[in-house]
Amino acid sequence: MDFSGKAGGRVIQNPTEAQSAEREEGQAWRRREALRCSLPNLNSGARPSSIHKSQPWFHGGVSRKEAQRLIEKQGLVDGMFLIRESQQHTQCFVLSLCYKLKTKHYLVIPCEDGGRKYFTMDDGLTLFIDLLQLVEFHQINKGILPVCLKHPCVCVAL
Template sequence: MFVLLAAIHKSQAWFHGRVSRKETQRLIEKQGLVDGMFLIRESQQHAQCFVLSLCSKLKTKHYLVIPCEDDGRKYYTMDDGVTLFIDVLQLVEFHQINKGILPVCLKHPCVCVAL
């Protein structure tokens, strides 16, 4: 059951799997460089990590989402464990309401458009 919950982000429109940083920037630019436009992808440099890519003030910024363990439970954090999330979906939902460490709230999912 935990494996299913841990992978729930894979069905979300904002999740892009293993795309490069360059491709991410191209996708966000293509959809309008709007403040709050975001996507999440798997990190190509850090195993088990994700990257939250977010548009703010016409620039795309990238934030590493790191898995960590506390009392034998797995969590995700972007601020060295100050704020912990049980999965990537919870992290996104939190940041749609609260900026946290981000310059703006997550507002517009950058969706993968099939051509």
């Protein structure tokens, strides 16, 4: 079935034409997805929502090594997590998560869809309006993670 025309779909009888239409649609889809969910333009000046800054699981600009140390200090419990700013990718974040006594790190990328900004960890398959929504979703659903987010790794002042 070919839906590329304005008049709706049409049945393609010729197998060669069907393969060609399928290939063209696949290439067009890949171009749209690559454009929509590529790493952000560092000069765009766009700032993501800042609701996450008041959350106990947000640790700002801590390094990967420091994130691992904080999680270890509070106990290597499955589902212990924190979110931090990425040091390698401007405007991106990292979800650091403990699973099976190891800390894993997942890149959270801002992207656009229909002119609105979202966050994703799975190349745009699942979109979140802010980091708070991302965390709340993954507290109930594993999604691409090996375990649900259960225990926020909080900043402890000593």
